[in-house]
Amino acid sequence: MKAIVLKYTLAWCLAAIVVSCSNQDKLILVNNGEADYEIVVRDNTSEDNHRSAEILQNYMQQISGVTLAIVNESEQSNDVAQIYIGSPSDENLEEHTIQIQTDNKNLIIAGGSDLSVRQAVYEFLEVFLDCKWYAPEAEAIPDNRTIILNKPIDYKYTPEITTRTVHSRLFYENPGFADKHKVTTEAFPYYVPTARVHTFHKFVPEEVFYKTHPEYFALRGNKRLPTQLCLTNEAVYNIVKDSVAALFSQFPEASVISVSQNDNQQHCTCENCKAIDASEGSPSGTMIQFVNKIAADFPDKTISTLAYQYTRKPSKTRPLDNVLITLCSIECDRSGPIEEKCIDFANDLKGWKEITENIRIWDYTTQFTNFLAPFPNIHTLQPNIKFFRDNHAKWIFEQHSSNPSELFELRSYVMAKLLWNPDRNKNELITEFTNGYYKEAGIYIKQYVDLIHEKIKEHGDFFLFLYGDPSQAFSSFLNSELLATYDGYFNKAEEAVAQNATVLKRVKEARLSIDYAILEACKKNLNKDFSMILINAHGGKMINPDVIKRLERFYNTCKNANITLMNEMRFTVDEYYANYKNTMTVATQPNKALGKKVILLTKPKKYANEDPQVLTDGALGGNSFYANWLGFEGNHLEAVIDLEEKQAIHSISTAFLQVTNHVVFFPKSVTYYYSNDNKHFSKLGTVVNDAPLSKTSKINDIKYFDLEFPVLEARYIKVVGENMNEPPYWHHAAGLPSWIFADEVIVD
Known part of the structure; x- marks a missing residue:
């Protein structure tokens, strides 16, 4: 007991020594729960500056328990020191500059505009008082009854990127959180x-x-x-x-x-x-x-236009001074920095820089076809933002998903910090966030982030596409061994915070991307460890119990987190869940065409390696055209399946994909034929698309063209899917060939 008292007394002695140090080198804002300071706002200042003063007052009270008075400059006291909010009239700061400095015992927090003053307050709280804001409902505020700062302070910063937008609903729906990270509260201010x-x-x-x-x-x-x-x-x-x-x-x-x-x-x-x-x-x-x-x-106004796709290359004509060029990087490979992986875009940016000073960058940072898929591009964010900054882009719009996507909070945090200061240490930022937001689980989530980025770098020829699909990576950074490793990290992460319901919920949300990737791998029957179908003791098909458990966890986590969308085509989590369950039903159906040889009478293009066996391989397509679909551009699907011997059949079904904004439409009709000699075919029937394309058609969907008929014997089945050939005149791709995408043909 004496040792404890001695230690306590010694601590107070040390504190007294610190407090008694000369004011020459210390600024003692709060001393053991007491303060001789007031917050002073300039006379005739704006309501915004009064609000900034209240923000400082609030957080200092949270930190120390002390509530500093807020007074106007003309009412300030003579017997206490001051924290001034707002620039003095004789200080001519640039509009976007913030400044934090000491003047004897006083502290001045200033900016070149009301917005900059607010940003200076948050910079002071973060840099000098160590406040952290990880998400709207997750912040870390120190508990210090004594606040002492080293003098002198002369902190001045002018962000080179002056309009900073992260397309995240975390900022749009929470303006205060956006203010803390100094980003805009809307996509198009x-x-x-x-x-x-x-x-x-x-x-x-x-x-x-x-x-x-x-x-x-x-x-x-x-x-x-x-x-x-x-x-x-x-x-x-x-x-x-x-x-x-x-x-x-x-x-x-x-x-x-x-x-x-x-x-x-x-x-x-x-x-x-x-x-x-x-x-x-x-x-x-x-x-x-x-x-x-x-x-x-x-x-007197600004006219914004796009340098996008066909207009990306600069013209010879110089834009007028009130023309804003919005340069878009939509085509770029996201597996590496733009300067390395998208040289044409890099050259276009340099070209525009030569003829205009008004450049707004529209960059892209997520996979729009699969918001929740693993998308290892975090290592590219900093070099890209620095490249934009170095080429005089003062307005950057980072198009994240707005709706939740993989590691949504982490990405929103890191992007905002790098837009404010592109020279921050990116790895320290990630560690700061994972440790602060995920607590004891943070170490494992950081291991996941590090490993998946390390693995994509090992595959230099992998094109990480904004409109891609996790199935493209099942032989690289999402192979079965790595999926198991990533899954293990999240098992450990959940175990580490199992007793903390708030943090456990965050970890489950972070896990969504790996659960999604594994669900898609199982749909593809990647291997025995990642397969939707198991064979039971009687030789019959059954759904892998782990797949059922994982699907339910994925769905419930989304529901609990109010995550509703799977992609930019408005394909919902509810629809994904329902489609996946339907896929399970389809996968367990008897299929006499499974594994049978397919002969194509028309030529596919590009997708699924143009392999006709995709139609009978047992791997079922997802909601992206990269996910196990055989595509036909401007021509019909005509395929013959050899059942190897005459078999009694009574139904045929073929799945087709629709992604209307990518010119992928359901066929106008699907006609089925049968034969026993592969020469003379008889028509079984035609299934007409009962939802023909219109301006209000569902953008992203899967449709089964099912036909039932009286039992007959057949060896060969012919499937003819009728392509629209080209979109209607009102579609944005009018005049171009349209696609149909087909997957598993099921014969019973």
Whole structure:
């Protein structure tokens, strides 16, 4: 007992020595729960600065238990020291600059604007008082009854990226959390809300103008199609100018409007447009000339346009000073930094830098076809942001999924920190987050992050695509051995926090990506350890119990976390769950075509290695066209399956995929035939698509074309899927060939 008292007394003596140190080198804001400070806001300051003062007051109270008074400058006391919030009138800071400095016993927290003052307060709390904000409901605030800072403090920072957006609902739905991380609270700040991107179809709607004025639209081949606008048509310019004027009048507080191409590559090739693009060296030539005309009509506003896909290469014409170039990196391989893996884009950015100072980067950081899939690109975020910064991009929009995706909180945190300061140590940031957010489980989640990124680097030729699928990686960073290892990390992580319900929930959400990858591997019957189907003692098929358990865990975790979407095509978690259960039913059905030879009478293209056996291999396709689907572009599916001998059959079913925004549609119909000599085929019946394509069609779906008939004997089955051949005129890909994707043919 004496030793404890002695230790306690010694601690207080040491504290007294520290507190008694000269004010020359210490700033004692709080001493053992007491403070001789007040927070001072400048006279005639804004409500925003008063709010910033309240934020500082609140967090200092949480840290120390002391509530500092907030007073106006003209009412400040003479017998206490001051913490000043806001820049003095004689301090001329740049708009985005923050400054934290000491003046004798006083502390000054300042910024070049009200927003910068708020950012300076949060920087002070984070850098000097060690506050951490991991997620809207997860922060770490120190518990210190004594707050002592070393003097002098002269901290000044001007972010080179001045408009920072992370496309995450964590920031959009929680403005206070966005403020703490110094990112915007919306995707398109300052923009007219109804004209933010891909606006041609809004200014000149096909429904209004196409039938009466087809010349307003793009010439493709020998036909005008409403895919894009004809930018050399004077009437189009006048319509767009009037639309822009009307929208600025409707939204006078907005300073930016997008005058930009629709989301397709079907630009106008009429003689006038073609001549300009040829002389400019890029289809961005007609775009910039057109946008410059609009910008000249609105000199006090900013006209934003896209350098995207066909307009990505710079024009020779310089954009006007009030034109904002939004340069998009959608095509890039995400397995490595853009400068290494996407050289053409890198060169385009450098080219735009030579002709404009107004560049907004639209970057992409998640797999849009599979939000919850493992997507090991975190190692590329910092080099990419630094590359953008070094090429004078002052406005960066990092298009994450907005909706939850793999390691959603971690990615949102790291991206925000790197946008504020691209030179931060990325590995320290990740460790800081995993240890702070996942507590004792953090070490295992960090091991997962490190290993999966290490493994993708070992496969230098792997193209990590925004529109890819985990099935592409089952022979590389998601092979069966690694999936088992990753799964083991999450088992340990859950064990480490099993008694902490709050943190356990976070770990389960982090685990979703590996559960999803394993579920997809089992659907593909990757190997005996990752298979949907087991053979029971009687030789019959049964669903692997681990798959059932994992699917239920995946679904329940999503439900508990309010995670509703699987991809950008609005495919829901509920639909995935229902489809997976249906797939289990299909997988256990008798199938006389399983493993049987397939002969294709028409040629597939690109996907599933163009292997006809995909139709009978027992691996069932997922909701991405990369996931075990055989694709036919602009032609029909015609396949013959050899059952090897005559067999009694009474039903045939074939699955087809639809992804309308990627020009993948259900067939118009599927017709089944049978034969016993592979020469003379008799028609069994036709299944017509009962949900033909329309503007309101479900974007992402799977449909089974089922046919039942009286029992007969057959050896050969022919399947003919009728392709639409090309989309309707109103589709963004009008004039291009359309796809059909087929998977397992089931014969019983």
